[in-house]
Amino acid sequence: MKLSLGAMAEPGSTRVTKTGAWRTFVPQVDHEACIKCSLCEIYCPEACIHQVEGLFVPDLDYCKGCGVCANECPRNAIEMILEEK
Numbered sequence: 271m272k273l274s275l276g277a278m279a280e281p282g283s284t285r286v287t288k289t290g291a292w293r294t295f296v297p298q299v300d301h302e303a304c305i306k307c308s309l310c311e312i313y314c315p316e317a318c319i320h321q322v323e324g325l326f327v328p329d330l331d332y333c334k335g336c337g338v339c340a341n342e343c344p345r346n347a348i349e350m351i352l353e354e355k
């Protein structure tokens with residue numbers, strides 16, 4: 271199979287090729303509303319949202335701003351906001 275330059279072949283492959291610069295929207299977590307269910311971490315296609323000192327935080331070096339985490343959050347604790355560049 272021939273792939274175009276820049277194509278991502280496998281889920282999670284952006285772990286080795288930082289893609290944060292592609293992003294337009296950025297997830298903003300309301301830590302007060304978060305119930306620590308881990309669904310955002312489980313569903314993130316880039317595996318880039320993790321607990322840091324008890325809080326769920328996206329790693330913006332790898333977050334592509336897809337909004338899956340916000341869509342799956344049962345408490346609407348994640349809002350996608352336009353990122354200021």
Ligand code: SF4
Pocket residue numbers: 297313314315316317318319328329332333334335336337338339340
């Ligand atoms: S927007 Fe959310 S689901 Fe999408 S890459 Fe970023 S942290 Fe992961």
Ligand code: SF4
Pocket residue numbers: 299303304305306307308309310311326342343344345346347348
């Ligand atoms: S999905 Fe929402 S409630 Fe669950 S850990 Fe993530 S931010 Fe918190």
